[in-house]
Amino acid sequence: MWEYCGAWLLVIITFILGETNIIPNGVFAAGGDSPTEFYLNTACIVLLLVGVPLALKLFSLNTQRGLRRMNKDEALCSYHLWSCVRLGLLLLCAETGLVAYFLLMNTTGLLCACMAMVMTLLCIPSIEKIQDFLKNIEEERAETVNMD
Numbered sequence: 001m002w003e004y005c006g007a008w009l010l011v012i013i014t015f016i017l018g019e020t021n022i023i024p025n026g027v028f029a030a031g032g033d034s035p036t037e038f039y040l041n042t043a044c045i046v047l048l049l050v051g052v053p054l055a056l057k058l059f060s061l062n063t064q065r066g067l068r069r070m071n072k073d074e075a076l077c078s079y080h081l082w083s084c085v086r087l088g089l090l091l092l093c094a095e096t097g098l099v100a101y102f103l104l105m106n107t108t109g110l111l112c113a114c115m116a117m118v119m120t121l122l123c124i125p126s127i128e129k130i131q132d133f134l135k136n137i138e139e140e141r142a143e144t145v146n147m148d
Helices: 002-019 035-065 072-104 107-122 127-147
Strands: none
Touching: 002 072, 002 107, 035 072, 035 107, 072 107, 072 127
């Protein structure tokens, strides 16, 4: 849970840095005619379109694949590790979008950052999610024992 608070704090700090003009506002803004503006906006959008599904799918694949060979402690460590990886990918999308927003003063980057941060809200581990994860481990073990 501390990781999620830290990620949100980092995004808030980045936003404050942009609003206080420490991140230079509108340096690359050229009214939509600049190739730099096009490339930065495209990079934000592509990063979001690749990063969000990748973050969600990698978490699912890596936690489900290793259930058979893990005990509960290892499974919880794996769950935490992949939660942090997922958060890191989403945070990368959000920070890139925010920086692009302040450099271009174009709302495309801000929209990408908001979408990435909304996805972090959907990925916060809760007691129910962890209990479901541990229940899946037990079911996988029971199936493995029954097959042998």
